[in-house]
Amino acid sequence: MKIERIQTIVTCPGRNFVTVKITTDEGVVGLGDATLNGRELSVKSYLEDHLFPCLIGRDPRNIEDIWQYLYRGAYWRRGPVTMTAIAAIDMALWDIKGKLAGMPVYQLLGGKSRNGLMVYGHANGRDHAEAVEAVQKHIEEGYKAIRVQSGVPGLAKTYGVGKTKGHYEPAEKGLPPEEPWDTSLYLRHTPELFRKVREAVGFEPHLLHDAHHRLTPIEAGRLGKELEPYSLFWIEDATPAENQEAFRLIRQHTTTPLAIGEVFNSIWDCKDLISEQLVDYIRSTIVHAGGITHVRRIADFAAMYQVRTGFHGATDLSPVCMAAAVNFGMWVPNFGIQELMPHSPLTDEVFPHNYRYEDGYLVMDDVPGLGVDINEELAAKYPYERAYLPVARLADGAMWNW
Known part of the structure; x- marks a missing residue:
């Protein structure tokens, strides 16, 4: 079994979400969440420009090896963009493995x-x-x-x-x-x-x-x-x-x-x-x-x-x-x-x-x-809209932690 296709789906049904969809050569599909509030497109770029090309043709059942490859192989480790991207792929692979086993992920x-x-x-x-x-x-x-x-x-x-x-x-x-x-x-x-x-x-x-x-x-x-x-x-x-x-x-x-x-x-x-x-x-x-x-x-x-x-x-x-x-x-x-x-x-x-x-x-x-799906036709009706969390300032105008 091999990873045949990977894509991101960006949708905004009231707020922005980034979803990773992995499809195997046997037609099994897995989903992962890649949403990083206020920095959604940074994760999308990281996935599409840097990770997806490295995953085509790999066995999706080798979750641990793929995780280590994405983490150790990047050299620039950690950080919210990197770890969110890795998480999305990891979730999708667990979703695939659960479907292959005919079990919820919690059973695995x-x-x-x-x-x-x-x-x-x-x-x-x-x-x-x-x-x-x-x-x-x-x-x-x-x-x-x-x-x-x-x-x-x-x-x-x-x-x-x-x-x-x-x-x-x-x-x-x-x-x-x-x-x-x-x-x-x-x-x-x-x-x-x-x-x-x-x-x-x-x-x-x-x-x-x-x-x-x-x-x-x-x-x-x-x-x-x-x-x-x-x-x-x-x-x-x-x-x-x-x-x-x-x-x-x-x-x-x-x-x-x-x-x-x-x-x-x-x-x-x-x-x-x-x-x-x-x-x-x-x-x-x-x-x-x-x-x-x-x-x-x-x-x-x-x-x-x-x-x-x-x-x-x-x-x-x-x-x-x-x-x-x-x-x-x-x-x-x-x-x-x-x-x-x-x-x-x-x-x-x-x-x-x-x-x-x-x-x-x-x-x-x-x-x-995982027990979740995405309605891609409906998702396409709600395109990305730039949005941010607030920032906080003290009475004198100085920045504070929001």
């Missing part, structure tokens, strides 16, 4: 460790009252875990809160929008938000919060300590992790669990964080961290230190990646939780898939491969 990985993946939804509001109302709605919908974000008094915009009530989509068409940020207002406001949420819904639902890389280590330690009475499941991305040592300072000041890693590209980005037990959940995504082959190594390494998975699952991942995440989560022994930010009905129509939400969990049937 070792079989089920659970019947479904507990997910967390996004509850947000322009103020505390709206956020509490959104939490209550999620509980009614069966969510066992809920991420809570709220507007901050004094800031015109706040991360995690949409322009209108309900759905939040950060990417915007055109050039990057600029948003204000003030850490002192945020730190004053957030503990009070969670006090009100716990007063309204009690301590049964798991509550999570995303600081989105906005804090210094000592500020993150302060926030974690002040949130301890409200028993958070985790604080996500408390501070940028380029300096992994920064999390040692946070650990010294709080027992609130810490999650990190949605922008990580390889095991090296989290090696010290895991081995020194500075975090509790690793959030690397299959699409940005080298595919199933590499994320499996991250998860196995994390399991040695009782660190669990908590994969990123926002709408900047296509349903192809989410299908891969569900398969991976069904198998991985040290699963923690899966983020679920539902795609639009149009996106779901472009990418028909088997996974589904049921009473707080993502589940899937026993179908071969």
Whole structure:
């Protein structure tokens, strides 16, 4: 069996997605997600100009050898563009192998460790009252875990809160929008938000919060300590992790669990964080961290230190990646939780898939491969539209982490 044809499919059913489609000489097709939010065409070029020519004629069943070839053979290793491209090919190869075996990918990985993946939804509001109302709605919908974000008094915009009530989509068409940020207002406001949420819904639902890389280590330690009475499941991305040592300072000041890693590209980005037990959940995504082959190594390494998975699952991942995440989560022994930010009905129509939400969990049937497809005719009706995530500035105009 050989790889006969490889192509990218770029579509924008409300937001941009890049999909890799690999076809073998026996007509078996595999799909992989190659979406990198705001840099989609860079990955498309990397795939088409540099990787695809090297893969024609190779045996698609040799997943490990192809992964090593793409990673080691490039010399310029890692980075979001490279690892997203590798991930897309890797996902597609696992999809093919599952179809050849007549099994879901989770069976090839070792079989089920659970019947479904507990997910967390996004509850947000322009103020505390709206956020509490959104939490209550999620509980009614069966969510066992809920991420809570709220507007901050004094800031015109706040991360995690949409322009209108309900759905939040950060990417915007055109050039990057600029948003204000003030850490002192945020730190004053957030503990009070969670006090009100716990007063309204009690301590049964798991509550999570995303600081989105906005804090210094000592500020993150302060926030974690002040949130301890409200028993958070985790604080996500408390501070940028380029300096992994920064999390040692946070650990010294709080027992609130810490999650990190949605922008990580390889095991090296989290090696010290895991081995020194500075975090509790690793959030690397299959699409940005080298595919199933590499994320499996991250998860196995994390399991040695009782660190669990908590994969990123926002709408900047296509349903192809989410299908891969569900398969991976069904198998991985040290699963923690899966983020679920539902795609639009149009996106779901472009990418028909088997996974589904049921009473707080993502589940899937026993179908071969990843259990996802693409409607190419419909996808072609929605061409690429340039879009970016926002940037953040302080009151004095200085750039900050968005």
